Amino acid sequence: MHIDDTxxxxxxxxxxxxxxxxxxxxxxxxxxxxxxWRRLERLAEAGILKGQHAVIDWRRLGWAxxxxxxxxLDKTHPRAFDxxxxxxxxVPEVIEIQTFLGxxxxxxxxxxxxxxxxxxxxxxxxLTLPHxxxxxxxxxxxxxxxxxxxxx
Amino acid sequence: xxxxxDTDRAILRALVADATRSAGAIGRALGLSQPAAWRRIRRxxxxxxxxxxxxxxxxxxxxFGVTVFLGVKLATKGRVGLEDFERAVAAIPEVQVVQHVxxxxxxxxxxxxxxxxxxxxxxxxxxxxLPGIGNVEANVLLGEERRPGPLx
Numbered sequence: 001m002h003i004d005d006t007x008x009x010x011x012x013x014x015x016x017x018x019x020x021x022x023x024x025x026x027x028x029x030x031x032x033x034x035x036x037w038r039r040l041e042r043l044a045e046a047g048i049l050k051g052q053h054a055v056i057d058w059r060r061l062g063w064a065x066x067x068x069x070x071x072x073l074d075k076t077h078p079r080a081f082d083x084x085x086x087x088x089x090x091v092p093e094v095i096e097i098q099t100f101l102g103x104x105x106x107x108x109x110x111x112x113x114x115x116x117x118x119x120x121x122x123x124x125x126x127l128t129l130p131h132x133x134x135x136x137x138x139x140x141x142x143x144x145x146x147x148x149x150x151x152x
Numbered sequence: 153x154x155x156x157x158d159t160d161r162a163i164l165r166a167l168v169a170d171a172t173r174s175a176g177a178i179g180r181a182l183g184l185s186q187p188a189a190w191r192r193i194r195r196x197x198x199x200x201x202x203x204x205x206x207x208x209x210x211x212x213x214x215x216f217g218v219t220v221f222l223g224v225k226l227a228t229k230g231r232v233g234l235e236d237f238e239r240a241v242a243a244i245p246e247v248q249v250v251q252h253v254x255x256x257x258x259x260x261x262x263x264x265x266x267x268x269x270x271x272x273x274x275x276x277x278x279x280x281x282l283p284g285i286g287n288v289e290a291n292v293l294l295g296e297e298r299r300p301g302p303l304x
Contacts, residue, residue: 001213003213003214003215011207011209011214014207015207015209018171018204018205018206018207019204019205046213047210047213048209048210048213048214049207049208049209050208050209050210051170051171051172051207051208052170052171052172052205052206052207052208053167053168053169053170053171053205053206053208053298054164054167054168054171054202054204054205055202055203055204055205055206056164056168056201056202056203056301057200057201057202057203058301060153060199060200060201060203061153061156061201062153063302068251068253068260089299092301092302093301093302094299094301095298095299095301096296096297096298096299097296097297097299098221098293098294098295098296098297099293099294099295099296100221100291100292100293100294101291101292101294102289102290102291102292103289103291104291107221111301111302136255136256137255138223138253138254138255138256138257138260139253139254139255140251140252140253141251141252141253141254142251142252143249143250143251143252144238144241144242144250144251144252145241145242145247145248145249145250146248146249146250146251147248147249148206148207148209148248149248150209150211150214150216150248150264151245151246151264152214
């Protein structure tokens with residue numbers, strides 16, 4: 001599917017304010033509501049626009065600690081990735097899983113209620129994950145920027 | 153902090169899966185009236201627990217084929233140094249996420265680029281010229297998944 005400037009204009013406005021009604025989005029993108037609706041349908045059908053998800057602020061729910069855990073896996077084991085990822089999905093406090101090409105193989109974003117709780121999760125649920133060769137942790141202090149936007 | 157019951161948690165799960173669902177549709181799925189579902193959603197928003205929504209895009213098909221995470225160590229520290237760095241890095245359009253962290257690095261950045269050549273351009277011209285920048289480690293994202301988290 002070819003994406004033109006009109007699509008990009010609509011997507012830019014949608015990324016900036018995902019909650020907009022189609023009529024308002026059309027106005028901001030400078031197209032008619034009918035065009036806007038048709039373009040959104042087309043982008044969705046092509047699988048480019050996959051939907052929207054709500055963002056939860058875990059700190060507001062009492063999950064005050066967030067740690068980025070970076071793993072190097074023992075790659076001599078052929079199923080290291082699959083088995084590690086399957087086990088990580090079973091830990092409810094893991095809110096994000098990413099795989100990488102680089103010095104780090106996998107990153108898990110883990111939340112906890114406080115440091116005591118984190119220590120408990122780390123010892124009982126994280127260190128017991130299979131095929132870990134090395135772990136580094138980065139504790140989140142603050143988020144300065146977080147946008148789902150792209151420089152379209 | 154507000155207390156959540158099972159219905160609130162079910163609403164959060166439903167909106168994390170699909171934020172475009174109306175209060176009426178969510179109410180029907182959970183056996184609530186539209187006004188009752190609407191009131192609960194409003195309460196979760198007012199408490200800051202529902203912190204907005206995100207558009208899910210196939211970034212690759214929009215021409216952004218490469219996402220790189222950078223671990224950044226600052227060469228110069230001190231309050232002024234941090235503020236200058238944060239202001240400058242947050243202004244780079246290709247930088248989607250800036251997080252201040254404790255550990256091996258001082259900052260975590262998520263950078264979106266068209267391809268590896270484009271990433272190299274962003275790295276050389278925009279990242280390596282940032283005030284106070286020191287050591288930088290790059291890991292190329294292969295895949296990522298969001299998990300529902302501890303919502304019961």
